Amino acid sequence: MSARDALPPLQCLRAFEAAARHGSFTQAGRELNLTQSAISRQIKRLEEDLSRPLFARDHDGLRPTPAGENYYRVVRRVLRELADETTRQRRRGNERQLTLATSPAIASTWLARQLPLFREAHPDIELRILTVEDPYRLDLAEFDLGIYYHLSHEIDPPGLSADPIFHDEEVIAVCSPTYLECHDAIGGPHDLLTRHTLLIVEDHFRDWLTWQHWFESLGFDWQEPAHSLRANSYQLLLHSALAGQGVILCWSKLLKDDITQGRLVKALPQTLPSIGTLSLLTPQHRHMSQPAQRFTQWLLHPPQPAAP
Incomplete structure (x- = not known):
C-alpha cells in the first residue's frame, strides 16, 4: 500500500466518530478518556490527511460539513463492524462465555448472590465478571451486558440502552x-x-x-x-x-x-x-450472543411459578 493509500490512524477515526456523534469535542474526549485538546489535534490531523474540513462551527455549536457527514457514515459503520468482529474473535473458541460488566459494589452486594441461581438454570454458560466503577468508561468490545444503577434524567452511556431490573426502589x-x-x-x-x-x-x-x-x-x-x-x-x-x-x-x-x-x-x-434504578445495559447495534439472550430473558422476564 502506498503512502497516499494508507489509512488514517485508528485513534483519529475514533475521535472523529465520537465528535461527530456527540457534536462536541468535549463530550468525545469524555467518552474516550482524552482531553478536548487531544480530540481537536486528532481531528486536525485527519482533516490535513483528507485535505478538507470535517467540522464547521456556528451559533448552534459544532456540526459536520457535508464531507464530514459522508465520512461519518462510513467511519461509524466500519468501526461498528470492526468492534463486532473483534468481540466475536475474542470469544471464538468459547461461545458459551458471558461477560457481565458491573460496579464492584453491585458485584459484591447483589450480583454474587444471583449468579448461583442463574448457573443452576443455565449450567452450560461460563460466566466472567468485569468490574468497572463508571459505566461511562466501559469499552463496548470487552463485555456482553452491563448491570448498573441508571438515572432516568441522564442519557444512556454511549452505545448502550438501559432496561430497569428493579422498579420503585x-x-x-x-x-x-x-x-x-x-x-x-x-x-x-x-x-x-x-x-x-x-x-x-x-x-x-x-x-x-x-x-x-x-x-x-x-x-x-x-x-x-x-x-x-x-x-x-x-x-x-x-x-x-x-x-x-x-x-x-x-x-x-x-x-x-x-x-x-x-x-x-x-x-x-x-x-x-431512589433517584436511579438498577438496570441492564445492552450494547446497541450488536448481534446478541445466545448466552446474553438467555441471561437477559432470565433477568428481565423470569418464568412465573405454575399456579397450584
Whole structure:
C-alpha cells in the first residue's frame, strides 16, 4: 500500500466518530478518556490527511460539513463492524462465555448472590465478571451486558440502552442489630447526626445518593455529622455496617437478602424513592450472543411459578 493509500490512524477515526456523534469535542474526549485538546489535534490531523474540513462551527455549536457527514457514515459503520468482529474473535473458541460488566459494589452486594441461581438454570454458560466503577468508561468490545444503577434524567452511556431490573426502589438508612445493641436507640434524624456514626461514601459517581441529599429530600435539617467513617468503597462501608460500625444508606431491593435475614435493620423509619434504578445495559447495534439472550430473558422476564 502506498503512502497516499494508507489509512488514517485508528485513534483519529475514533475521535472523529465520537465528535461527530456527540457534536462536541468535549463530550468525545469524555467518552474516550482524552482531553478536548487531544480530540481537536486528532481531528486536525485527519482533516490535513483528507485535505478538507470535517467540522464547521456556528451559533448552534459544532456540526459536520457535508464531507464530514459522508465520512461519518462510513467511519461509524466500519468501526461498528470492526468492534463486532473483534468481540466475536475474542470469544471464538468459547461461545458459551458471558461477560457481565458491573460496579464492584453491585458485584459484591447483589450480583454474587444471583449468579448461583442463574448457573443452576443455565449450567452450560461460563460466566466472567468485569468490574468497572463508571459505566461511562466501559469499552463496548470487552463485555456482553452491563448491570448498573441508571438515572432516568441522564442519557444512556454511549452505545448502550438501559432496561430497569428493579422498579420503585427505595433508599433507606440501615445498621446491624449489633450496632443498636451497643448504642442507645436512634431518636430521629437529628439524633443520628449528633450522636451516631454515619458511613459516608467519598468520590461517589452519578448513581450515588449522598446523606445530605437524603436528609434534605425528606425535609430534615442537615449538618455535618459529629461522627463518621468515610471511604471511597461502598462495599467496604457495607462490611463495616454489617460489623456494627455505623449507619449506612442502602437500596432496599439491592440488599433485600441482608434485610430479610435480619443482618441489617432500619435505623430510621423514613424512606426516599431512589433517584436511579438498577438496570441492564445492552450494547446497541450488536448481534446478541445466545448466552446474553438467555441471561437477559432470565433477568428481565423470569418464568412465573405454575399456579397450584
